[in-house]
Amino acid sequence: MKSQLVAIRYHDKEQRRAIRRSSRVISGVSKIIRIMVALSVGVLCFVFKESRLHRLQRRTLKDDYNYESVGYYEYGYVSNTNLQKIQTTSVPLLLTRRIENGEFSIAHQNKLEFVPETQETTTTSPVANNSSPLTVTTSPEMNGLAIPEEMKKKLSEFYKIGGNRRRQVAHGTEIPKKRFPQVIIVGAKKCGTSALKIFMNYHPKLRDTPGEKHFFNRPTNWKMGFDWYLNQMPYSYSDEVTYEKTPDYFDRPFVPERMAQMNDSVKIISIMCDPVHRAYSHFLHAGVVQKTKEKGELSMPGCSEEIRHHVKDYYSRWDAPLSERVYPLRIPDVLLTGGLYPLHIAQYARYLKLENMLFLDASELTENPGKVMRKVAKFTGVEELITEENFYFDEEKGFYCMRPPREVSERGDFCLAGDKGRSKNHTVDDKTKELVRKFYAPFNQELTEKYTHQNNDHWKW
Numbered sequence: 001m002k003s004q005l006v007a008i009r010y011h012d013k014e015q016r017r018a019i020r021r022s023s024r025v026i027s028g029v030s031k032i033i034r035i036m037v038a039l040s041v042g043v044l045c046f047v048f049k050e051s052r053l054h055r056l057q058r059r060t061l062k063d064d065y066n067y068e069s070v071g072y073y074e075y076g077y078v079s080n081t082n083l084q085k086i087q088t089t090s091v092p093l094l095l096t097r098r099i100e101n102g103e104f105s106i107a108h109q110n111k112l113e114f115v116p117e118t119q120e121t122t123t124t125s126p127v128a129n130n131s132s133p134l135t136v137t138t139s140p141e142m143n144g145l146a147i148p149e150e151m152k153k154k155l156s157e158f159y160k161i162g163g164n165r166r167r168q169v170a171h172g173t174e175i176p177k178k179r180f181p182q183v184i185i186v187g188a189k190k191c192g193t194s195a196l197k198i199f200m201n202y203h204p205k206l207r208d209t210p211g212e213k214h215f216f217n218r219p220t221n222w223k224m225g226f227d228w229y230l231n232q233m234p235y236s237y238s239d240e241v242t243y244e245k246t247p248d249y250f251d252r253p254f255v256p257e258r259m260a261q262m263n264d265s266v267k268i269i270s271i272m273c274d275p276v277h278r279a280y281s282h283f284l285h286a287g288v289v290q291k292t293k294e295k296g297e298l299s300m301p302g303c304s305e306e307i308r309h310h311v312k313d314y315y316s317r318w319d320a321p322l323s324e325r326v327y328p329l330r331i332p333d334v335l336l337t338g339g340l341y342p343l344h345i346a347q348y349a350r351y352l353k354l355e356n357m358l359f360l361d362a363s364e365l366t367e368n369p370g371k372v373m374r375k376v377a378k379f380t381g382v383e384e385l386i387t388e389e390n391f392y393f394d395e396e397k398g399f400y401c402m403r404p405p406r407e408v409s410e411r412g413d414f415c416l417a418g419d420k421g422r423s424k425n426h427t428v429d430d431k432t433k434e435l436v437r438k439f440y441a442p443f444n445q446e447l448t449e450k451y452t453h454q455n456n457d458h459w460k461w
């Protein structure tokens with residue numbers, strides 16, 4: 001439309017004012033309408049995008065439930081009301097399960113914000129907190145090492161540490177290299193894996209690496225490949241044993257197969273504790289580390305045969321063809337599944353050798369860590385250098401602490417600090433304990449009969 005020049009003639013000033021006023025109103029209203037239209041289009045686009053995303057997520061979960069994609073952490077809190085909320089951190093999903101008459105079913109499913117996984121480093125660095133006077137032998141100088149200059153340069157970061165220079169002197173011309181772990185502490189989470197790992201670290205032939213590697217369980221790390229994993233390992237010599245610990249390896253059913261790809265003779269250590277206490281310790285841990293928003297009392301929604309059967313089925317059929325897979329616990333509650341020891345061991349035994357597995361009782365670690373360390377030495381093939389003599393009981397902490405053998409370590413005494421021992425000051429009501437205990441009873445029995453042959457009656461938390 002062509003624009004035209006129009007001359008408007010008003011009768012008087014009053015009419016001009018009135019017309020101008022109404023034209024201002026009209027232009028204001030049209031501006032508001034335009035803004036509203038733009039906003040509605042924006043909202044519609046957003047809603048469309050979101051619902052598409054939501055549909056996609058639902059489809060992924062429904063058609064191709066990939067344990068890996070939800071296998072990060074699935075934590076929940078179990079309250080003493082009849083609602084149980086499970087918030088997953090790897091899939092943006094909130095499940096609300098309504099528990100009625102002791103049974104639970106998924107009542108409502110809706111989207112929740114994506115909560116990225118917290119990179120968890122639970123291992124406290126073994127730094128002496130109670131140093132005592134020591135006779136420290138002076139470290140040899142770099143130029144005193146019997147290896148080529150070029151190697152000294154390449155490994156200068158490694159040789160920066162006096163202890164490593166001493167190790168090099170002891171190994172003559174051998175050049176240290178990174179090796180895949182020969183031993184892996186796979187769990188169980190919250191059963192004293194950090195204490196075990198650090199106590200082992202005081203043995204001069206056991207080579208550890210800080211933190212937890214989460215290679216076989218976390219999709220992002222697994223995708224980086226074996227070279228990445230190898231690179232995470234410490235430098236070691238041929239007479240040393242490399243190990244790592246990631247307690248989340250234990251209950252992820254796809255992990256053992258992946259470990260077998262690396263080395264089907266890898267040695268596995270699993271330290272197990274009272275599963276009822278484990279669940280509670282895990283529950284407290286989830287509240288702090290994964291920042292599960294709500295906290296409540298630990299309770300178990302009925303412990304029917306059916307639930308037990310579902311859980312078992314879940315673990316035995318996780319890798320069945322898509323059409324046959326059963327996901328009764330679509331978002332498995334790791335607070336509870338983490339303690340189903342015989343199921344996890346069976347999964348490891350499918351891909352790795354039972355004779356290469358050491359099952360430890362966490363009660364023994366708390367009561368007599370020296371004895372446990374001797375068992376570990378025998379299993380890993382190193383000398384029994386850390387024994388009962390290297391531990392003392394710390395009344396305040398309520399745990400044994402380490403007094404490393406002076407002849408092999410210049411580090412001072414060591415106690416696990418920080419967040420370890422969290423469960424000490426918490427109580428759980430007897431009724432709840434009894435329910436959860438009932439849930440675990442058949443699994444504990446299977447553990448005793450098939451794998452440990454130990455009487456687990458002492459698990460009376």
Ligand SMILES: Nc1ncnc2c1ncn2[C@@H]1O[C@H](COP(=O)(O)OS(=O)(=O)O)[C@@H](OP(=O)(O)O)[C@H]1O
Pocket residue numbers: 122123188189190191192193194195247281282284285365366399400401415416419420421422423424
């Ligand atoms: N010596 C010693 N010192 C401190 N703590 C000890 C020790 N031995 C066993 N424990 C118990 O270990 C529990 C933590 O287990 P983990 O180290 O396996 O936890 S984690 O999976 O690495 O998060 C921790 O559980 P919480 O009490 O819930 O913190 C302790 O009860």
